[in-house]
Amino acid sequence: METSSIRKKRDPRWTRFEEFLRSRGLRHSASRGLVVEIFFSNEGSISAEELWLAVKNQVPGIAVSTVYRTLRLLVDSGLARTCEGQGTVHYEPRSKASRDRIICMDCGKVMDLDLPEADLLQERIAMRLGYTVEQRELFMYGRCPACLRRRALAMKNAGRY
Numbered sequence: 001m002e003t004s005s006i007r008k009k010r011d012p013r014w015t016r017f018e019e020f021l022r023s024r025g026l027r028h029s030a031s032r033g034l035v036v037e038i039f040f041s042n043e044g045s046i047s048a049e050e051l052w053l054a055v056k057n058q059v060p061g062i063a064v065s066t067v068y069r070t071l072r073l074l075v076d077s078g079l080a081r082t083c084e085g086q087g088t089v090h091y092e093p094r095s096k097a098s099r100d101r102i103i104c105m106d107c108g109k110v111m112d113l114d115l116p117e118a119d120l121l122q123e124r125i126a127m128r129l130g131y132t133v134e135q136r137e138l139f140m141y142g143r144c145p146a147c148l149r150r151r152a153l154a155m156k157n158a159g160r161y
């Protein structure tokens with residue numbers, strides 16, 4: 001299995017994972033970094049044991065618990081998801097192709113969304129129709145909390161005069 005260094009390429013997934021670790025007060029260890037790299041260089045899903053064996057080629061002393069912990073962090077950060085298969089839990093990268101966003105109709109603010117629910121829906125629809133889904137773009141339009149507050153205030157002020 002070849003390691004394409006997402007670290008060196010400044011892959012946004014790497015940056016996101018680093019930010020996630022920081023938000024949890026965790027530090028990046030070399031072995032954890034390697035687990036992440038090998039995970040993302042792998043196409044499709046992989047079990048923790050398979051990933052552990054792949055990482056062990058490069059870091060012979062790595063504990064399987066490090067692999068499990070790192071996979072858990074990847075899932076928690078929204079970069080990976082679990083899928084059931086062959087009796088063991090497998091992990092796969094969350095689709096890079098999904099660009100789900102919510103857009104404020106008043107101020108135009110765009111927020112990227114992390115939607116595991118939409119992944120599930122996508123899988124169901126694909127299965128029902130016999131398709132593979134290569135890309136997804138989901139747009140939601142509404143009003144952001146700041147604009148809603150502004151509107152409420154404007155209404156209140158309008159009522160006063």
Ligand SMILES: [Zn+2]
Nearest residue numbers: 104107144147
């Ligand atoms: Zn807004």
